[in-house]
Amino acid sequence: MAAADAGLDSIVAGVRCRDVLADLSEFLDGNLSDDRVTTIRAHLTDCDRCARFGGDVAATLASLRSNLRVPPALAQEQSARLRASLRREQAG
Amino acid sequence: MPGEARVVSDARAVPDDDAGLLRRSASGDTAAFDIIVDAHSTSVSRFLTSLGVNDLEDALQETFIAAWQSAASFRGTGSVRSWLLSIARNVHRHSLRRRVDEPMEFVSLDALAERAGWGCDPAETRRADIAIARDELEHALAKLPVDEREILVLRELEELSGEETAQLLHLTVPAMKSRLHRARLHLAAVLRQADLPHTSTGSTHGRR
Numbered sequence: 252m253a254a255a256d257a258g259l260d261s262i263v264a265g266v267r268c269r270d271v272l273a274d275l276s277e278f279l280d281g282n283l284s285d286d287r288v289t290t291i292r293a294h295l296t297d298c299d300r301c302a303r304f305g306g307d308v309a310a311t312l313a314s315l316r317s318n319l320r321v322p323p324a325l326a327q328e329q330s331a332r333l334r335a336s337l338r339r340e341q342a343g
Numbered sequence: 344m345p346g347e348a349r350v351v352s353d354a355r356a357v358p359d360d361d362a363g364l365l366r367r368s369a370s371g372d373t374a375a376f377d378i379i380v381d382a383h384s385t386s387v388s389r390f391l392t393s394l395g396v397n398d399l400e401d402a403l404q405e406t407f408i409a410a411w412q413s414a415a416s417f418r419g420t421g422s423v424r425s426w427l428l429s430i431a432r433n434v435h436r437h438s439l440r441r442r443v444d445e446p447m448e449f450v451s452l453d454a455l456a457e458r459a460g461w462g463c464d465p466a467e468t469r470r471a472d473i474a475i476a477r478d479e480l481e482h483a484l485a486k487l488p489v490d491e492r493e494i495l496v497l498r499e500l501e502e503l504s505g506e507e508t509a510q511l512l513h514l515t516v517p518a519m520k521s522r523l524h525r526a527r528l529h530l531a532a533v534l535r536q537a538d539l540p541h542t543s544t545g546s547t548h549g550r551r
Contacts, residue, residue: 259453272456276524304461311531314475320500322385329400336404341373
């Protein structure tokens, strides 16, 4: 567990929380080198705050993707007007 | 099985990829362009919505008319969808430049992380095991600055690659990543702030 009063400057498993935070997106996207992943995993194992936060951000993104990935359909009239405006353009 | 894909002879059903359809559109093939419109109008509409356009229908029509007019200029360096989204973005930027340029409050990444719950009491941490409702996410997205909203739509929802997104937004890949990271933290922060009145006021009433 990181020292509570050092906040984001806490160093756990040799890495500052702020640096883990900076790499969080790249970590979640799987874009980091194997070495960096190992280092961050070691930090997350011992740092509750970063581990919990990383889990929360990952869960938020998963919710975003699963709820909103499929775009809402256009209303039929909206589609028809889009098509009509294109037809006018294409005819001209 | 060979030939199976060509059983249907209707022009609308001939197998073709987007780039091929766009090439046909550039030669005046309106049926090919209709397929493009059908396939991508919902994505373009959502993207325009995320940018905060005033008149969605007008912007949608303008985007597809511009795409029809400039079909021959498609170079095939990215997907047709990202090309369409790029046109939509230009349409929006022309009509809403004042709004895009309006100053936003700058919040440091540290502050965003703390607002999003880093280091907070676990009892006040957002329920990671409970899915966030669709309307809650939509409201949170709507509260983000437009540049953060658009990058979340492009990367998380449209699933454009990092390179395509960077190209569309006229950013370097590292700058795109940096904006995406900020946008993700900001989204988490807005969601948590929306949740806080319930968690803090209800902390003594059964919140575990």
